[in-house]
Amino acid sequence: INILTIEKDLNEKNILITAGPTIESIDPVRYLTNRSSGKMGYSIATEAVKRGANVTLISGKTNLDVPVGVKNFIQIESAKDMYDEVIKNLEDNDIIIKSAAVADYKPKSKSNKKIKKSDEDLVLELDRNHDILKEIGKIKEDKILVGFAAETNDLIENAKQKIKKKNLDFIVANDLTQEGAGFGVDTNIVKIIDKNGNIEEYPKMNKSDISNIILDKIKLLLEK
Ligand code: CTP
Numbered sequence: 073i074n075i076l077t078i079e080k081d082l083n084e085k086n087i088l089i090t091a092g093p094t095i096e097s098i099d100p101v102r103y104l105t106n107r108s109s110g111k112m113g114y115s116i117a118t119e120a121v122k123r124g125a126n127v128t129l130i131s132g133k134t135n136l137d138v139p140v141g142v143k144n145f146i147q148i149e150s151a152k153d154m155y156d157e158v159i160k161n162l163e164d165n166d167i168i169i170k171s172a173a174v175a176d177y178k179p180k181s182k183s184n185k186k187i188k189k190s191d192e193d194l195v196l197e198l199d200r201n202h203d204i205l206k207e208i209g210k211i212k213e214d215k216i217l218v219g220f221a222a223e224t225n226d227l228i229e230n231a232k233q234k235i236k237k238k239n240l241d242f243i244v245a246n247d248l249t250q251e252g253a254g255f256g257v258d259t260n261i262v263k264i265i266d267k268n269g270n271i272e273e274y275p276k277m278n279k280s281d282i283s284n285i286i287l288d289k290i291k292l293l294l295e296k
């Protein structure tokens with residue numbers, strides 16, 4: 073599509089998008105992370121900019137370029153960093169899309185020195201991180217809140233529970249066991265489930281097309 077012909081139907085809408093993995097340090101050398109590439113969130117940011125939105129992108133470390141036109145790009149490492157930045161930027165945004173793969177746990181203590189190996193096994197103790205989405209869900213008022221769910225089993229059931237627990241308007245769920253879905257690739261196979269339990273199933277699509285479907289749904293909610 074020619075970018076000049078795209079309707080600026082999200083003109084002046086302030087959208088906060090989170091993307092990518094978080095990194096939880098163990099010591100100066102090691103960390104815990106996950107397989108998120110950031111592609112889904114960066115794609116939503118790219119499409120939202122094309123449609124005229126003011127995008128704030130809060131991102132973990134990825135290999136991707138910052139999408140052209142993103143007004144406010146914030147790079148973070150840990151889930152705590154992401155939490156702090158989301159809270160800081162919440163007031164200025166009416167739409168929040170949480171595509172980041174946030175670590176649920178972090179090492180209980182972070183060593184300032186490199187941990188040396190011994191002959192014993194090492195047990196790493198982990199603390200819970202904030203559930204960012206759940207906390208926003210409690211204070212969202214009339215903001216539109218969109219979550220993601222990547223599952224390996226019981227997709228619909230798990231996704232529905234997440235909508236409830238986190239007070240979401242809708243959730244974008246994908247089954248990691250399907251080829252062409254999930255981490256690292258340019259395509260995804262998603263089901264979109266809304267808070268009323270309506271389920272829309274989509275075939276394998278480019279992440280850019282899925283991004284526009286997500287933005288279309290948000291636009292419909294804004295019109296209501
Ligand atoms: N999420 C978040 N903060 C966390 C964990 C998850 O904001 N600490 C958000 C993700 O960005 C995503 C949604 O919650 O939009 C669902 O993430 P997911 O990991 O699938 O769900 P969890 O609630 O963490 O449950 P579990 O990992 O046990 O499936």
Ligand code: CA
Nearest residue numbers: 173174175176
């Ligand atoms: Ca999780």
